[in-house]
Amino acid sequence: MHGSRAIGIMGGTFDPIHYGHLVAAEAARTCFGLSEVVFVPSGNPPHKQDRQVTAPEHRFLMTVLATTTNPYFRVSRLEIDRPGPSYTVDTIETLQARVGHDVGIYFITGADAVMELMTWNRPEAILRMCELIAATRPGYPPADIRRLRKAIPEADAKRVHTIEVPALAISSSDIRARVAQGKPIKYLVPETVEHHILKSGLYGGDLTAGAGAGPLSEFWRR
Ligand code: NAP
Numbered sequence: 001m002h003g004s005r006a007i008g009i010m011g012g013t014f015d016p017i018h019y020g021h022l023v024a025a026e027a028a029r030t031c032f033g034l035s036e037v038v039f040v041p042s043g044n045p046p047h048k049q050d051r052q053v054t055a056p057e058h059r060f061l062m063t064v065l066a067t068t069t070n071p072y073f074r075v076s077r078l079e080i081d082r083p084g085p086s087y088t089v090d091t092i093e094t095l096q097a098r099v100g101h102d103v104g105i106y107f108i109t110g111a112d113a114v115m116e117l118m119t120w121n122r123p124e125a126i127l128r129m130c131e132l133i134a135a136t137r138p139g140y141p142p143a144d145i146r147r148l149r150k151a152i153p154e155a156d157a158k159r160v161h162t163i164e165v166p167a168l169a170i171s172s173s174d175i176r177a178r179v180a181q182g183k184p185i186k187y188l189v190p191e192t193v194e195h196h197i198l199k200s201g202l203y204g205g206d207l208t209a210g211a212g213a214g215p216l217s218e219f220w221r222r
Contacts, residue, residue, distance in 0.1 A: 006104035008037035009095060011088055013045055015054045015172050016197060017066045018189045023167035024135040028108045029072055039063050039075045046085035054202060056080045065192040087121040092129050105130035115148050127156040137168040179205035
C-alpha cells in the first residue's frame with residue numbers, strides 16, 4: 001500500500017543523455033509531484049544485443065555530469081553494477097525495497113520503449129509495482145498513442161500516462177550521427193556532456209583532431 005510520497009525512476013540507455021531526457025524528467029517530477037527522480041542508465045540492455053552500445057561507465061558518467069545541477073535528480077549504478085541483462089522489473093523491485101513499500105514508483109521512459117512493454121521481462125509485475133510515464137516527442141501521432149494504450153492490458157491502461165515533451169525532438173541517435181559527421185552538438189546536450197564526448201572520442205568525434213592526437217585517445221574511447 002503506497003502512501004502519499006512517490007519517486008520517479010528514469011530508465012534509458014542514455015547513449016548519450018541529452019536535454020530532451022532532462023526536460024522529460026523535470027516535467028514528470030513536477031506534473032506527478034515526485035519527490036525525486038532517479039536516473040538509471042541501463043547496464044546491459046537486453047533488447048540491444050545486436051548493436052554496439054557505448055561502455056556503461058561513459059554513459060553513467062555523462063548522466064552524472066548532466067544531472068548534477070538539479071537537486072531533485074540522482075543517478076543510480078544499479079543496472080551498471082548488476083551482472084547479466086538489465087531487466088527493468090529487477091530494478092524496480094530493488095529500488096522499491098530500498099525506498100520502502102509506502103513510497104509509490106513512477107517508471108519514466110520514452111513512449112516507443114513503453115510500446116514494447118509487453119515483450120519485457122515480467123511486464124505484469126512491472127504494471128503491478130509502478131505506474132508508467134511515457135514521454136512522447138512533439139507531433140507523436142494520436143494513432144501511436146492509441147497503439148500504446150492497446151499494447152497494455154485494458155485493466156492497466158490507466159496506470160500508463162503520457163507527457164508531451166517538445167525537447168524530445170532531440171534524440172541520442174541524431175547526436176551520435178552529428179558527432180560522427182563532425183557537426184556541432186552544442187545546446188543539444190549539457191556542455192559538460194559535450195566536452196566528455198569530444199574529449200573521450202565517443203561516437204567517432206575527436207576534440208583533439210588535427211592537434212597531435214596520439215594513440216592514447218584510442219585508449220580512452222573504450
Ligand atoms: P530505446 O529503445 O533506445 O528508446 C526508444 C525511444 O524512447 C527512443 O526514441 C529514445 O530516445 C526514447 N527514450 C529512451 N529513454 C528515454 C527516457 N528516459 N526519456 C525519454 N525518452 C526516452 O529505449 P532504451 O533507452 O533502450 O530503454 C528505455 C528503458 O526501457 C530502459 O530503462 C530499459 O532498460 C527499459 N527496457 C527494459 C526491457 C526489459 O526489462 N526487458 C526491455 C526494453 C527496454 P533516445 O534514443 O533519444 O533516448
